[in-house]
Amino acid sequence: MRRPVSLYGLTFSLPLLIWQLLFFVFPLVFLVALSFWTVRNFRLEAGFDTVNWVTMFGRPVFWQAYATTLAMAAGAAALTSALAFPCAYAIAFKLSPAARRWAVFLMVIPFFTSYLVRVYSWQVFLSDVGIINVMLGWIGLGPFRLLNTIGATMLGYMTLGFPLVVLLQLFSLVFVDRTLIEAAHNMRCGRLRTVFAVVIPSARVGLVIAALFSFILCFGDFVSPIYLGGGDPTTLSILITDTTKSGQQWPRAAVIALTMIATLMVVAFLAVRFAYKGRTK
């Protein structure tokens, strides 16, 4: 049965529709088109040539960066989720409602400051003459190379994702039915075991969505891998900037960007399907 489109409904949905068309669909279409253009004498020429796709997909360095980015984003999602969970759990189950409100407020504060600023402040801590190495020096240790490592990149990824992941996990944990936890205790399920047997399965959708957000943020992030990781190993976001800088290769950069978008879509789809697996409508 087709429902007639009402003017009233349209009034409210139209701005969003136009916005989406202007700033999502059109750029995406342009990006797809761009990926088939060519560059001659540092100049873009419109056309239809699959050379960019063939070139990029034929380069080991692209696949290396792809694997690195995928692994690092997945690692960051897993690590952030694992570290955020005890925090979200404590806020949801151990704090009084008043203290919980404060905790949520504190979790929002990091968003007040630009991510870039927060990453720069990590440099102050991590560099060879930074706060941590100076303090280690007092007790005769170091200096250690902390900056320009994968660990530093991970720290940056967590700076990006941690508060959001805690909040998303928290909002799914507060809706876990407390009687289910009591029922588990009642059936000889101890405290820690209940977390794994009851709390996590109950909050699964929120936990998976939180990890997915962390993955999405880190997969496309440029700031942490360059300012904390020193650009090594190369991630796809770094590869994009390198490609545009070297010889105005915008079409090849478009290929990378489109591959990233496709990857994110597949990952998001799989994650949502996993989150709702076994649930009946």
Place this chain on the structure above:
Amino acid sequence: MQEPLVSFEGVAKRFGSYVAVQKMDLQIHKGEFLAIMGSSGCGKTTTLRMLAGLEAPSEGVIRLAGQAINDLPSWSRDTPMVWQSLALFPFLNVIENVEFALKMRGIGRAERRRRAEQWLERMQIAEFADRNIAQLSGGQRQRVALARSLVVEPEILLLDEPLSALDAALKVRMQSVLKNLQRETGITFVYVTHSQSEAFSMADRVVIMSRGKIEQIGTPQEIYRTPRTRFVADFLGSSNIFPGQLTRDAGGRAAIATPSGDFVLAGGGQGATPGQAASLIVLDTKMQIHFQPPPDAVNTIEARMIGEEFIGATATIYFETGAGQEIRVQKSHEELADLPLAVGRSFHLSWSPADGHLVPE
């Protein structure tokens, strides 16, 4: 006398300044079906939760099989409970739900599957073993919840208003399922409910609670026939209550003076002192209705009929005395056949002193 399975010794529970349960003493015997009944907020659920280890008593000792269990965490007790919401795990299917408690006890996969299947069979839900909880009807979920708690073959089962979400017909069916289950297994059932019909139809003994205090403990018959406090009489709603003052009538017999008249008490009033405030309780089935004043009756009142209500084989007739007190009388249709019943008409109500009893005010 055998040692009770559970005993509450001076147990009290406070939440801040709110007293949920006042110093309570209660013994639960092995193999009995005990119902704890009361209106909401009377402390019945708190009592059950303390027994399950979900609340810690503020005071007193709870013993299970002789051992104090106050400090035993919930997961170290064998006191399975059926929740009002059933608390089935939505992320597990039917048989996984039933297996849960066995898994927690470290019983092997094959053995727990076998025992779970046995209970599904027994509860007549074997065909739903692989279903999701969301796909079951209310009655089927009920059976899953029972199977899940009983699969560990406990000594005691706690039930917190498990039937309240079911419709009336299903409720009656599940009552007989529960009663039979209890009889067959011999497991002690502690059943919390606000429903008189559930408590009275299933339980061997009923505990009536009000404001965190036990008002009366007894068999359903005892409680129905002789409510021990004014609250219980009021709560059951099947008694006529005449509040008044103890006195002696002209013949020196113990009596009670009420706004509706003076009534003679049985057995000399059990040593009651005149002047004391008390209430006379007369069961609605023990009252007689006469159109003409009965010549030989000791206790009579004249009252105007104000309404009638038919429930199956019996009818309840409502009267109002000159003092404005409402009186209910329950009779079979045969007993009423000869009376010219009509709303607004005056009748004489009588009862034998032996059918009335006193409760303290």
